[in-house]
Amino acid sequence: MSKQEYTVTVYTENQVGLLNRIAIIFSRRKINIDSLNTSPSEVAGVHRFTIVINETEDVVRKLCRQIEKQVEVLKAYYNTNDEIVWQELAMYKVPTDVIAEKVKVERLLREYGARAVAIRKDYIVFETSGHREEIDALIKALEPFGLIEFVRSARVAIIKTSNGFHEKLKEFEYREPSEEVIENEYLNETEKEKIFSM
Amino acid sequence: METIHKIKSNTSEQKTSKPPLQGTERENISGSEAVMRALACEKVDTIFGYPGGAIMPIYDALYDHVKKVNHILVRHEQGAIHAAQGYARTSGKVGVVFATSGPGATNLVTGLADAMIDSTPVVCVTGQVYAHLLGTDAFQETDVINITTPVTKWNYQVTDATEIPSVMAKAFYIAGSGRPGPVVIDITKNAQLQKFDFDGYKKIDHIRSYRPKPIVRKKYVEEAAKLINSAEKPFVIFGQGVILGKAENEFKQFIEKGGLPTAWTIMGMSAIPTDHPLAVGMLGMHGNYGPNVLTNDCDVLIAVGMRFDDRVTGRLDKYAKQAKVIHLDIDPAEIDKNVKTTVSVWGDCKETLPLLTELIEQKVHPQWLERFHEFQKKEEETCIIPELNPTSETLSMGEVIKLLNELTHGDAVMVTDVGQHQMVACRYTKLNHTKSNITSGGLGTMGFALPAAIGAKFGAPNRTVIAVIGDGGFQMTIQELGTVMQSQVNIKIIVLNNNFLGMVRQWQQLFHDRRYSFVEISSPDFVQVAKGYHIDGRCVSKREELNDALTAMLDHKGPYVLEVMVGKENNVFPMVPQGCSVAEIRLK
Numbered sequence: 001m002s003k004q005e006y007t008v009t010v011y012t013e014n015q016v017g018l019l020n021r022i023a024i025i026f027s028r029r030k031i032n033i034d035s036l037n038t039s040p041s042e043v044a045g046v047h048r049f050t051i052v053i054n055e056t057e058d059v060v061r062k063l064c065r066q067i068e069k070q071v072e073v074l075k076a077y078y079n080t081n082d083e084i085v086w087q088e089l090a091m092y093k094v095p096t097d098v099i100a101e102k103v104k105v106e107r108l109l110r111e112y113g114a115r116a117v118a119i120r121k122d123y124i125v126f127e128t129s130g131h132r133e134e135i136d137a138l139i140k141a142l143e144p145f146g147l148i149e150f151v152r153s154a155r156v157a158i159i160k161t162s163n164g165f166h167e168k169l170k171e172f173e174y175r176e177p178s179e180e181v182i183e184n185e186y187l188n189e190t191e192k193e194k195i196f197s198m
Numbered sequence: 199m200e201t202i203h204k205i206k207s208n209t210s211e212q213k214t215s216k217p218p219l220q221g222t223e224r225e226n227i228s229g230s231e232a233v234m235r236a237l238a239c240e241k242v243d244t245i246f247g248y249p250g251g252a253i254m255p256i257y258d259a260l261y262d263h264v265k266k267v268n269h270i271l272v273r274h275e276q277g278a279i280h281a282a283q284g285y286a287r288t289s290g291k292v293g294v295v296f297a298t299s300g301p302g303a304t305n306l307v308t309g310l311a312d313a314m315i316d317s318t319p320v321v322c323v324t325g326q327v328y329a330h331l332l333g334t335d336a337f338q339e340t341d342v343i344n345i346t347t348p349v350t351k352w353n354y355q356v357t358d359a360t361e362i363p364s365v366m367a368k369a370f371y372i373a374g375s376g377r378p379g380p381v382v383i384d385i386t387k388n389a390q391l392q393k394f395d396f397d398g399y400k401k402i403d404h405i406r407s408y409r410p411k412p413i414v415r416k417k418y419v420e421e422a423a424k425l426i427n428s429a430e431k432p433f434v435i436f437g438q439g440v441i442l443g444k445a446e447n448e449f450k451q452f453i454e455k456g457g458l459p460t461a462w463t464i465m466g467m468s469a470i471p472t473d474h475p476l477a478v479g480m481l482g483m484h485g486n487y488g489p490n491v492l493t494n495d496c497d498v499l500i501a502v503g504m505r506f507d508d509r510v511t512g513r514l515d516k517y518a519k520q521a522k523v524i525h526l527d528i529d530p531a532e533i534d535k536n537v538k539t540t541v542s543v544w545g546d547c548k549e550t551l552p553l554l555t556e557l558i559e560q561k562v563h564p565q566w567l568e569r570f571h572e573f574q575k576k577e578e579e580t581c582i583i584p585e586l587n588p589t590s591e592t593l594s595m596g597e598v599i600k601l602l603n604e605l606t607h608g609d610a611v612m613v614t615d616v617g618q619h620q621m622v623a624c625r626y627t628k629l630n631h632t633k634s635n636i637t638s639g640g641l642g643t644m645g646f647a648l649p650a651a652i653g654a655k656f657g658a659p660n661r662t663v664i665a666v667i668g669d670g671g672f673q674m675t676i677q678e679l680g681t682v683m684q685s686q687v688n689i690k691i692i693v694l695n696n697n698f699l700g701m702v703r704q705w706q707q708l709f710h711d712r713r714y715s716f717v718e719i720s721s722p723d724f725v726q727v728a729k730g731y732h733i734d735g736r737c738v739s740k741r742e743e744l745n746d747a748l749t750a751m752l753d754h755k756g757p758y759v760l761e762v763m764v765g766k767e768n769n770v771f772p773m774v775p776q777g778c779s780v781a782e783i784r785l786k
């Protein structure tokens with residue numbers, strides 16, 4: 001099994017300390033978190049973590065089980081990049097005089113769909129959102145023109161096949177949830193066959 | 199306890215009889231008192247603890263409850279948590295610990311790690327500095343929540359007393375349910391002192407984000423049964439899950455119906471009597487010959503409530519590769535973690551085992567069982583007989599255990615520390631009853647046995663509790679003799695003294711060319727030390743004295759320390775050397 005990028009989506013109760021509890025599941029195994037985002041979810045009171053790592057599926061599956069084992073975690077999913085829609089946001093601070101003088105830069109920004117979010121006499125802050133490669137490409141292009149400061153956000157991702165967490169959560173509130181909730185997504189039939197052959 | 203229920207029911211009666219007055223009848227109590235009420239409602243009868251500045255309000259509240267709950271003052275907080283573990287392991291209940299902030303709390307960490315890896319239910323209440331001082335490096339402030347996060351099943355800091363009833367209810371529910379584990383509740387001093395309107399204590403049995411028991415899916419039980427029924431060389435291996443799930447009877451019925459040869463991990467030991475006709479011994483690095491070798495020969499391996507620790511599996515890529523593996527476990531994270539399963543049956547084995555038993559055919563496997571016995575014979579010749587009936591002048595650890603078996607008839611609780619004596623004791627002890635083998639299996643914590651034996655005795659007051667400890671491990675928590683003295687804990691302590699950190703010395707002999715690097719350890723006169731604590735004791739080194747000494751120890755009313763001088767350079771065999779497969783187990 002080879003490593004690839006996986007996006008782990010975790011639904012949790014919002015609780016102080018849970019961030020640490022989840023983070024140490026990775027650090028204990030010396031697994032680098034490429035990006036981590038916490039935010040509210042579509043359900044009031046339920047938190048959503050989006051974590052990006054580069055690992056084999058076997059490792060990611062085990063990590064998700066360890067995450068789900070935490071008392072305050074409702075559910076953990078993992079997806080490859082083609083199973084999600086994802087974005088990262090970046091901001092670039094560029095000297096105003098360069099922008100004013102060099103038309104080329106302006107064209108560049110237009111090309112990359114950048115938006116000015118702050119314009120000052122001395123500098124302009126642009127913002128783009130997109131995939132990592134697009135953002136990286138713009139940095140490269142801006143570097144020769146005196147990029148003063150750059151920052152990129154963590155990844156946020158939507159799972160293409162997800163129907164949201166509302167229905168699932170209702171199930172969690174029952175004392176005797178249906179098999180569907182209990183079922184570990186990662187151990188369905190096809191998966192089992194894979195394990196068989198190993 | 200009764201009075202508390204009375205108070206509660208009075209309140210509700212008043213509530214129903216009078217028009218609602220916005221809860222003015224609610225009792226106004228302190229956070230500390232709420233802690234004590236919670237313990238009463240959880241039927242806690244024993245607390246192991248040590249006071250200090252940040253937990254003084256709770257100790258003050260405890261003062262009013264000492265008639266109903268027994269507080270055991272230990273000599274070090276590590277002793278408190280190991281005692282709580284011992285208590286939990288013999289009683290099947292949740293162990294409870296009190297400790298103060300800072301050093302009190304950090305002293306718990308080893309025990310928390312031990313309880314975490316050995317799935318022992320413990321609730322630790324730690325005092326914490328005032329909430330307004332958090333993060334200021336106040337006197338005796340440590341970040342207890344972050345220090346304990348990796349070694350707790352759950353932890354929580356309370357800064358407001360009104361949270362105490364619900365948080366304590368969660369703590370007990372989480373610690374004891376599903377796969378049990380340790381919980382830390384860190385309560386700031388202001389919350390302990392704060393008065394609030396107490397609305398009664400409600401035990402809980404549901405947290406929406408927490409699934410202690412996976413739903414049993416019959417389909418997998420059926421698949422497992424099919425595999426077992428088709429097996430010619432089925433082999434059952436089990437761990438502590440059988441004991442934690444209180445499924446000893448269900449397990450026995452299962453193996454007996456299927457005629458299944460059965461071996462235990464060190465943590466599973468005693469779930470079935472050690473002399474059960476289908477019992478083939480212990481797995482693991484110093485386990486028995488047959489079960490280790492035949493793991494790599496069976497056709498269906500059925501693992502129940504165990505987690506395939508590396509001390510059990512040896513080299514993983516050569517572990518049971520020929521076998522179809524069935525794994526019954528309550529914790530989904532254990533499935534396929536180390537060993538890929540063919541069929542996994544998630545669930546509480548108390549529920550899954552009867553379903554499985556119903557579907558398997560009544561069978562016997564005499565030839566297959568005979569294979570185990572053949573290996574047993576070989577092991578007897580090369581390892582067991584020399585250990586139990588040594589010809590050497592010096593005593594062996596094994597002969598002490600053998601004599602002990604004859605005197606206790608297998609009815610005692612055996613608490614062991616960590617090292618050669620632990621392996622010898624677990625290899626040779628006869629145990630008839632469940633919850634009788636108390637040892638630090640996963641963490642291998644030296645110093646565990648003495649405090650754990652203290653707790654084990656409180657958890658099973660009517661049973662004989664014997665602690666078998668090495669001269670090294672005894673000196674790690676020897677201060678708990680003070681606890682034995684003060685609380686008059688009737689435990690029998692056997693120190694097997696080989697003047698070495700024996701297990702490490704054995705490895706240095708076998709794998710480091712006998713370069714004995716810092717394994718020679720001197721000891722005080724243990725009998726004199728015991729005497730200093732007003733505990734009777736004796737030291738023996740001759741075979742002729744042994745029977746008499748053990749009998750005297752067992753007959754003695756009250757605690758006793760028996761030091762037995764044993765051969766200095768004896769080794770424990772068989773042994774699966776690290777990095778080798780279970781089939782490469784060495785007999786010498």
Ligand SMILES: Cc1ncc(C[n+]2csc(CCOP(=O)(O)OP(=O)(O)O)c2C)c(N)n1
Pocket residue numbers: 615616617618619620642643644645667668669670671672694696698699700701702
């Ligand atoms: C707290 C702790 N420190 C170190 C070790 C490593 N260790 C494992 S066994 C052992 C030797 C134990 O010696 P002793 O208590 O005399 O028992 P023996 O092996 O001689 O029976 C040591 C040092 C450990 N398990 N726990």
